[in-house]
Each structure stands twice: as structure tokens, then as C-alpha cells.
Amino acid sequence: MTFENLVLHSNCAVKIQFKGEQIKAVSKIEEVSNYVKKTLQAKWVKWVHHATKPAESSEEKSANVIKGIISKHCAICLNLNGCCFVKDKCPTKPLHPNCHCDTINIYPITATIESPIAKFTKYVFVSSAVDDKKQLFELWGYGIMDSEYLQQEFIKQATLAYSVGDYELGLLNEYGQRINITITLKRKNKNEYVTFRSGWMVYPNGKIVLITPYGRR
């Protein structure tokens, strides 16, 4: 029984108690109620750049970068349009003189998480002279055949984190706002956990897309 399942159907914690795992169940109930509390506390806002269409894909973001050069609109604002943030972790407006962007209060988001498999098969598990991601993951017991597991694990953890505003603001530039989310993995070969930072690009209406599976602190 994982924490994620518990969150998905609230009766689970009670069921676990009937299985005789009272202590575990109590800590799970606390974990769940903390999560629910955090969800209720998170106040969401949406960035609005009036009269332009939010960029739903990386192609549309790139098109906005060009638009930022050839029109009077600025790419940063165009690419923030429609993006959702918790109130206390939102880019600061105005972003520049004459920035007409607004933030509007919205209901809690439904997070949509994209974690492309290629980020693992063609990035994490590819040897590189400049960094040691592959060696690190292998040291923890993970290989390229675990790519699908890691993909799903990143989706689960990012869904929980983004839904309650458990993220830090990262780089903001003409492509938009990146956020950092902490990922925790259990070492396969040891009873130990490793935590590290992953980097995500924010898209409109609660969507984030994995950019950097493993980022340095």
C-alpha cells in the first residue's frame, strides 16, 4: 500500500487498521491529513497576459520567443500566460515597466504531469563526459531497464508535490518559468533513500513537463 493509493481513496487508511497494522495506519492517516491540509491551504493563481493564446506546447513557446522579438509583446509574459502557481511561489509582477499582466485567483489545480521516457532512456542513462548522472543512478541500483519505473515514480511524486505547491521557483526566461521538485528514491541495493532536485517547465492550466530529471543542488 503506497501513500499515493491512500490519497486516491480516503477509506484505505481505515482498511489498513483492520489488517492489524495500527501503528503504520496512524502514521499514514497523519501523512494523508497533512496532505489534505496542505491541499486546502494552497491558494492558487493563474498568470494572465490578456488577449493572447496560452502556449500549450514547446513549439508554441518557441513561436512566442520569436513573437517577442518581432512584435511589441514580450516573450516572458506570453509564455507565462495561463500558467498556475501557488500565491507565494509565483513570478513577481509586474515583470517589467509596462507589463500589463495580471494574476487571478483560481480553484486548486488538477495537475497534469508529463515525464517523457526519453528523459531516462536517452538522457539519464547515457554516459556523458560532463556529468555523472548515469553512474549515480547505477550506484543506487537503477539501470536503463528501470526507465519506465522511474518515469512513473517521477509522475507520482511530481503530481503530489505540484498539487500542494511543494516546489521552488527556478529559472524564468523567454521560454517561461521552471520549477524544481524534490524527488526521493529508495536505493535498490540498500535500505536508504536518496533525494535530489528535478526541473520542470510550467505550462498553462496545471501542466508541468520534466526538463531535468537530476539537477544539482
Ligand SMILES: [Zn+2]
Ligand atoms: Zn512582458
Ligand SMILES: [Zn+2]
Ligand atoms: Zn507582462
